[in-house]
Amino acid sequence: MRGNQDDPDDDYSPEAVMARxxxxxxxxxxxxxxxTRIIRSTFGHGGxxxxxxxxxxHIVLTAPLSVAEEADGYGFAIGVNAPECVDEAHWDFTRKVIAAxxxxxxxxxxxxxxxxxESEKLAGAVLYDAATDIPLNARELPRNPGRKGLH
Structure with a gap:
């Protein structure tokens, strides 16, 4: 499946994530x-x-599934550039959509x-990197297009 349901012209490629x-x-x-798509598309819709x-x-798949074939769950570490996005309440909607x-x-x-x-790089499989990956929606576009990334 290609593209964002909200934007049929979106060039998002699930294959990029799957290759990782x-x-x-x-x-x-x-x-x-x-x-990964749910995390990216629900960002900004939380509390x-x-x-x-x-x-x-960035979004990183952390252990156990970053290295193991089968496990009981998934761990996703999400790097954000704004302190208010670290609040657990911000991610409630995302968690509900994932569960559904x-x-x-x-x-x-x-x-x-x-x-x-100065942030420590997380160990795991990088599923999304804002500096190199295609934006999923307008929210992921940098405000200053001349910038090379969001770090």
Whole structure:
């Protein structure tokens, strides 16, 4: 499936995410891509107000599925550029959509942290990097198109 349902001209490619998790089972690859898309598309729709320039900088699939073939759940570490986006309440809507779309057979952990030049790089499979990946929607576009990334 290509494109954002809200924007038929969107060039988002699930294959880019799937290539980064080729070590996983087909089911886990599909679910990982779907969860990544949900995280990106629901950003900004959670509890509380966020700044207009708030963005997801990266999404990393953390252990156990970043290295193992089968596990009981998924861990997603989300790097954001605005402190208000770290608040757990901001991610409630995302978690509800994931539970509705993926189900509750496997646990899905979503946690956000501030990121920046001094931030520690997380171990795992990078599923989205704002500096290199195609935006999913207008919210992911940098406010200053001349910038090379959001770090």
């Amino acid at each position: 998790v080729g070590h996983l089972s087909v089911r886990a690859q599909r679910e990982t891509e779907q969860i 509380g107000a966020i700044a207009d320039d708030a963005r997801i900088v 779309e993926i189900g509750t057979e496997r646990a899905v952990m979503v946690r956000a942290a501030m990121t920046g030049p």
